[in-house]
Amino acid sequence: MKKNLLLGILGYLCLSIPVKAQLQKGTKYVAATISSTGNGQHYKDRKDNSSGKINQISVNPSFQFGKFISDNKMIGVGAGANLNFIKQKSTTTFHSDTYKNNYAAYTLSPYIRHYKPLNTKWAIFLNSSVNLSYLHSKRDIWDYDIWLRDVQRDGYSGGITINPGISYWISPRFALESDINLLSLGVTYQDFDKVKSFTFRSVATSNLTSYFSVRASWYLQKR
Amino acid sequence: MKKIYFLVIISILVFSKPVLAQFEGKKFLSGSAQIDFGNNNPEMSQSTNGYSAGINVNLGKFKTNTRASGWNLAGSIGGQKAFYQTFTNGSQVNWEKSGINLVGAQIGKFWQFYKHFNEKVGVFAGPGVNATYQNTRSYEPVLEGQYLTEIKSNSIGLALGVSAGIYYRLSEKWWIDGSIGFSSPVNINYSITDRKSTGDFEDFRSKSMSYSLTPSFTFPSVSFGVRYFYNR
Numbered sequence: 001m002k003k004n005l006l007l008g009i010l011g012y013l014c015l016s017i018p019v020k021a022q023l024q025k026g027t028k029y030v031a032a033t034i035s036s037t038g039n040g041q042h043y044k045d046r047k048d049n050s051s052g053k054i055n056q057i058s059v060n061p062s063f064q065f066g067k068f069i070s071d072n073k074m075i076g077v078g079a080g081a082n083l084n085f086i087k088q089k090s091t092t093t094f095h096s097d098t099y100k101n102n103y104a105a106y107t108l109s110p111y112i113r114h115y116k117p118l119n120t121k122w123a124i125f126l127n128s129s130v131n132l133s134y135l136h137s138k139r140d141i142w143d144y145d146i147w148l149r150d151v152q153r154d155g156y157s158g159g160i161t162i163n164p165g166i167s168y169w170i171s172p173r174f175a176l177e178s179d180i181n182l183l184s185l186g187v188t189y190q191d192f193d194k195v196k197s198f199t200f201r202s203v204a205t206s207n208l209t210s211y212f213s214v215r216a217s218w219y220l221q222k223r
Numbered sequence: 224m225k226k227i228y229f230l231v232i233i234s235i236l237v238f239s240k241p242v243l244a245q246f247e248g249k250k251f252l253s254g255s256a257q258i259d260f261g262n263n264n265p266e267m268s269q270s271t272n273g274y275s276a277g278i279n280v281n282l283g284k285f286k287t288n289t290r291a292s293g294w295n296l297a298g299s300i301g302g303q304k305a306f307y308q309t310f311t312n313g314s315q316v317n318w319e320k321s322g323i324n325l326v327g328a329q330i331g332k333f334w335q336f337y338k339h340f341n342e343k344v345g346v347f348a349g350p351g352v353n354a355t356y357q358n359t360r361s362y363e364p365v366l367e368g369q370y371l372t373e374i375k376s377n378s379i380g381l382a383l384g385v386s387a388g389i390y391y392r393l394s395e396k397w398w399i400d401g402s403i404g405f406s407s408p409v410n411i412n413y414s415i416t417d418r419k420s421t422g423d424f425e426d427f428r429s430k431s432m433s434y435s436l437t438p439s440f441t442f443p444s445v446s447f448g449v450r451y452f453y454n455r
Contacts, residue, residue, distance in 0.1 A: 036436040043429035213439040214406075 029066035033215035052090040098142035155192025254280035275301035301325035348387035378414035404442030
């Protein structure tokens, strides 16, 4: 009698225990996210008849490609960019000049990620990555619409990041993911614009931030 | 023996399919209203005051048992009486500025999708779109207090967002709402700002258009409210 009940409960549990097909060996993974802000401003000083324009756009796309090398373990590579464009033009009765400032950081980050499924919809993961960035800034200067010169700077940065994250499956192939801050470890070395800097950051907290950026991810299995 | 299987099956059915109340066609109302007034009367100078009022109303209707949609309307108004001093060519000038300095209005449409866990508790989430208008006026002493600049600003904005919440049914007519989290991935704003100062020191207009696209959400965002069902 008791055995039957136990078996019944076990059977019920088995039905609800996740069989995470998405995290099996061989599954391919693609993820992407983008964020962008922009501002365009035009001003006019009616007193001395000077005017100006400031346009600013920042775009941050990022992609991840991966493959599960064994169950719950994925290796892959992330590629991202941080692009900033600023154009500033000021005109007075006697003079006009224009600045164009572009700043870009291109990042390549190979990573390894361990998943732990919680149920059919949710999983947590730990992501360890190496980040390599190339930094580039260029400033163009015009005087009366005549190009004067540009000032260019190049640099690089490298680092290691370990952080956890969470996945939520909306459909078997599609999930939303977010990195979380409970634990993170990062080491970065940067050499840019004649400045060399080194930072080490480690955070262990039980205080969850309330701000999560989301990326869309696809888990593609062989048929 | 068979009884146990029967019990297990029954318990599975009961836990996975609760019997639910009917919400279709029900209309609800929630919101806030606020009035503030403050007066400051110092012994050595003239009295100043400030006041504001605002209202925010959500009107919704259940289209089906698990889907509701509705409108959000909000308005605010504020004003003050304040004194400013400027020192032009060594002589002191006093300025009294009073009247309305803030007018705002908002109209929005929201959609909510519900999952009712049982008779009492459920969750809801859905998208919304909001249009806002705001007009403000303020004053600022410039050039080390020599002149007083009036800053007038008009702005309109459009926002697309997603929000999620939880409810608890106190009774047929009253629900307690809790907000769980929200996301505002798309925002567009256009504003015109005029700066005009005394003594013709400044006369300046700027027009600004800005947008943001941020796929992120804020969670948890805890706030509670009350919802009233007004149809019979």
